[in-house]
Amino acid sequence: MGHIVEIEGVNKIYGTNHVVKDLNLTVEEGEFLTLLGSSGCGKTTTLRMIAGFEEPSSGSIKVEGESIEEKEPYERNVNTVFQSYALFPHKTIFDNIAYGLKMKKVPKDEIKKRVMEMMELVQLEGFEKRYPNQLSGGQKQRVAIARALINRPRVLLLDEPLGALDLKLRKQMQLELKRLQKKLNITFIYVTHDQEEALTMSDRIAIMHEGILDQLGTPTEIYEKPKTKFVATFIGETNIFDGCIAEITDQDITINVENGAVLGKAVGFQNGEYITVSIRPEKMKYASAPVEGFSIEAKVRDYIYVGSIVKCIAVLPNGNELKIERLAGEALPELETTIYPYWNREDAVLIHNQDQVVFQAMENIVLG
Amino acid sequence: MKSAHAKHEWKSNTLPAMVMVGPVTLCMILLVAIPLIYVGVMSFCSIDQYYNVVFKFTTQNHLRLFSTDYLKIYGQSLAIAFLTTLFCILIGYPFSYLIARTKSKRKKLLYMLVIIPFWTNSLIRIYGWRTFLGTNGWLNTALQFLHLTSEPIDFLFKQGTTVLGMVYCLIPFMILPLYTSIEKLDTNLLEASSDLGAKKISTFLEVVLPLTAGGIFSGSIMVFIPCLGYFFVSDILGGGNSDVIGNLIERQFQSGNNWPLGAALSIILILITLLLVKLYQKMGGDMESLGM
Structure with a gap:
């Protein structure tokens, strides 16, 4: 296991708003890391900087040991699952999932084969000809995950992907995501404000508070040995x-x-x-x-x-x-x-x- | 049961309904239906030797519509409308994109740049172009002053000049629907596309263009149709070399003094418009974005 993502001294400032403050974070290969915090704590901004949608004001981000500041989002070997799913409404489910391969100019037969594999993996067989607006929230979520995974990224970024689902479905998807992550052995960086979700799924949790990384540790460490008052009160009752x-x-x-x-x-x-x-x-x-x-x-x-x-x-x-x-x-x-x-x-x-x-x-x- | 019955009774009472719908219906009858019928009836009338309209049934006017001279002008008119629409898209799209994607205060300013000319009479603005482009106009004076040309260049009275004037007059009708459709575009989709490995040009072709096609489509309809009728633009800037259908109609009502023929020509314009709108609807266009 090596370091797959290294964030060193990263700051993000919007005008007078210091959103991420001197963030240092190393993500290990194959782990499920959760960025946890209440809204406005900088967790989504951090994720967006890894994806390349935002540029750090200072500091460096490395993926697989390579600095990625100069790389456009399409050149990075990471993929994102968006909170709002962001499925292309004018494309069928098949074309949505195939999008990444089409952009890479993969031959048609292989695209077909890999899309079908992916649809089986997320249990969406038979939906290929439908359009996103004909799917339920949970199904859209699966499409979004399949679409992001088809490029075989080294790191999958997930921005509150279960936020729009009801409680029962969310619990079910939590387990499914965890199963998927183990099976594919891809590093997941997962953003959520739901502490229970974080405790259930993560190998390690990074708790952010007002732009600062308060504590990084396993769910047990975070729960039993909180380092700050915020962590102690945010995770569970105390x-x-x-x-x-x-x-x-x-x-x-x-x-x-x-x-x-x-x-x-x-x-x-x-x-x-x-x-x-x-x-x-x-x-x-x-x-x-x-x-x-x-x-x-x-x-x-x-x-x-x-x-x-x-x-x-x-x-x-x-x-x-x-x-x-x-x-x-x-x-x-x-x-x-x-x-x-x-x-x-x-x-x-x-x-x-x-x-x-x-x-x-x-x-x-x-x-x- | 009783209340349901009362409700039903109220519904069947036509008086409130009449009060609500009446004025609109009256306006539509007086301002749209009657004039249309009038034009229709007029087109079947004849004229006497003194150019007075007489109610004598004839199909002569309609047959004249198919004379080669007229057919040529329909073709020319369609060509001008087509070119105008094309230029409106080419200029309007990047501009609309810019307004829709600008976040700062400049957005309002850019938007106003499109709206403000609307508040000035277009006839005056077209005359402005004539002054600007004329042999003694600003442009020629400037070019001669800079020694870029020794003789004044004849810009006016060409088909291109008419197209320029049409584009100038009609581009807001292209920009506004385009702006609306680009504004509605979810930026997450652009990020998703980029995230999945699409370069900017692929994102544009695969995501932006298909999702804003509706705007291009309704903008085109809003530009193409008036373009067939804007006779004053081709009158002032085209100088009779680039007539549109509107010129033919105008001439029959004014100098030609043949109202029945003018009415018949108007019907051609109405038919082309209906055909285009029908086509638009058939291809899944949204009637609301045409203001209908």
Whole structure:
């Protein structure tokens, strides 16, 4: 396995709008990489720069070790599946899929053979004479994928390809795409804002936030070891405490938060540092009396039943809500009782607070 | 049940319907149907020795339509219309493409460049060309001043001059439908085409042209048909050397003073128009983009 796409120090600026900020990203051959983020985070712009529809303001993009800045989109060995499908409305399904081969001037018999193979692969046999407006959303999506794959690209770029489909179809297509990717062994770079989709399909996820690559890692790493507060809150549900480190003994860390003190375990932190503590609801524990090292309390306010899982909402003295999640049938505290939340110190994820500088600056302000 | 019945009763009440449709129908009858019938009836009338129209049935006027002199002019008129349409496409397409694809404020400016001449009388604008192209006109003065020519060049009164005037007058009718169809073109399709390996020229031929053919088509109809009738352009710039069907009609109503023959000639024009529109419809043209 080698590096198939290397993005080095790429910036994209539209007027005064800095859309992608100093992006460094290496995509491995044959992997399924997802660019995940909310709208406007720069993920689609990144994809469009790889495809060649946008030019980076600075930095370089290499595909298969070759710089592609000077190459027009039609010279690049990557293909795109568009969010809106972008099927040619005046061409039949056959001609749509054959388009890439026709442009490469492949002989007619071979075009026919390869288009038929491709139609079989995406299960669209018998549709060759139809026009795009005679197909359903899911079928159009398959045509778009087949059309992009027929050129045998080294990298397939997918821009929220399932965005327009309903939930059930989307789930089915997710699995199909994953199957297709494994079978063809093509590198997929997939853009989505749907975190569940990203977790389901990806080998690695790159989370982007306001033009910055916040974290790159496997779904497990991203979920269990978020590096920024944004990643922690964006992927799945979590409980967040902002606080300041009060004491470090070996790897055990005591953190003062607004409503008391909590414990965590990590390396690379300093005494007095401002940090964020993130605890997943399923790791949250509770007791009827304070547990050593923890001095926060909360009042149970509500239950939410979501099939196999029950969520318990408790309120901290400052009004913040706390979520505790258990499998249905497992014990949970009574409504309106006071509980003392705690956790195994290894389960807490400690995150350097990006607002550190601001806090420090505030400390230095002499009041009066 | 009761409300459904009431609704039905309201529907069958013709008074509101008449109020709504009445004025339009009246206008159509007064301004379109009656004049058309009048022209039709007129074409079967004769004239007496003093060129007065008399209601004496004759097919003489219609037979005259097939005289060689007239047939020659129909052919010439069609040729001028064809050339005008062709030049309108060649000039109008790149220009429309430019307006439709310009994103900045310049778009409005470019669009206005097409619209503003519309607000000036076309007769005056055509006279402007005559002044510009005449033997003592600006163009010849400039050319002589620059010593590019010693003798004034005779630009006027040629078929080419008529075509120039026609193109000038009618090009907005080509640009507007073209602009609409190019504007509607989804840029994703162009990106998809490029992404799949098509060079710019292939993208144009495979995607852009087929998807804007409707605009070219309706623009052509909107240019071709008036071109057959714009007699003042060939009068002013063609000087009688490049008559169109419109000139024949105009002459019968004015100097020729033979209204029945003029009416018969008008019917030829109407028939050609109907034929072209029918053809347009048959080939899948959109009537709405013709404003019908």
